[in-house]
Amino acid sequence: MNLGPRQSIGAMWWLSRRAYFLIFLREITSVFIAAYTVLLIILIGKVGGDKTSYDAYFAFFISPGLLIFHLLAFMFAVLHSITFFNLIPKGIAIRIGQRRVHPALISGFHYAAWFVVTAGVLLVVLV
Numbered sequence: 001m002n003l004g005p006r007q008s009i010g011a012m013w014w015l016s017r018r019a020y021f022l023i024f025l026r027e028i029t030s031v032f033i034a035a036y037t038v039l040l041i042i043l044i045g046k047v048g049g050d051k052t053s054y055d056a057y058f059a060f061f062i063s064p065g066l067l068i069f070h071l072l073a074f075m076f077a078v079l080h081s082i083t084f085f086n087l088i089p090k091g092i093a094i095r096i097g098q099r100r101v102h103p104a105l106i107s108g109f110h111y112a113a114w115f116v117v118t119a120g121v122l123l124v125v126l127v
Contacts, residue, residue: 089103
């Protein structure tokens with residue numbers, strides 16, 4: 001069976017539709033989250049080392065360029081979390097008797113849990 005020549009889609013195919021762009025953006029968020037995780041692991045490693053090494057890394061960690069990266073990584077983490085919570089009902093079909101639980105209820109539970117955990121972390125950090 002000959003399907004004919006393949007059509008080239010180009011390097012910017014993901015900009016052709018909003019849905020493609022959002023999927024691409026969601027996937028790229030994991031790169032920023034991974035990079036931020038590496039920075040935090042290095043910081044944790046420096047805590048156990050000598051004070052000079054820790055102070056030098058912490059100064060780098062709070063430099064203006066990295067503060068912008070912190071903000072970007074935070075925004076991407078929020079975007080990743082929101083899109084994940086919105087996708088959960090598509091992967092989980094919870095039934096009570098014969099009725100399926102409404103997807104908004106499933107997502108809402110996850111958002112509520114996110115809020116409680118965030119409030120708990122803020123309480124520990126700020127108090």
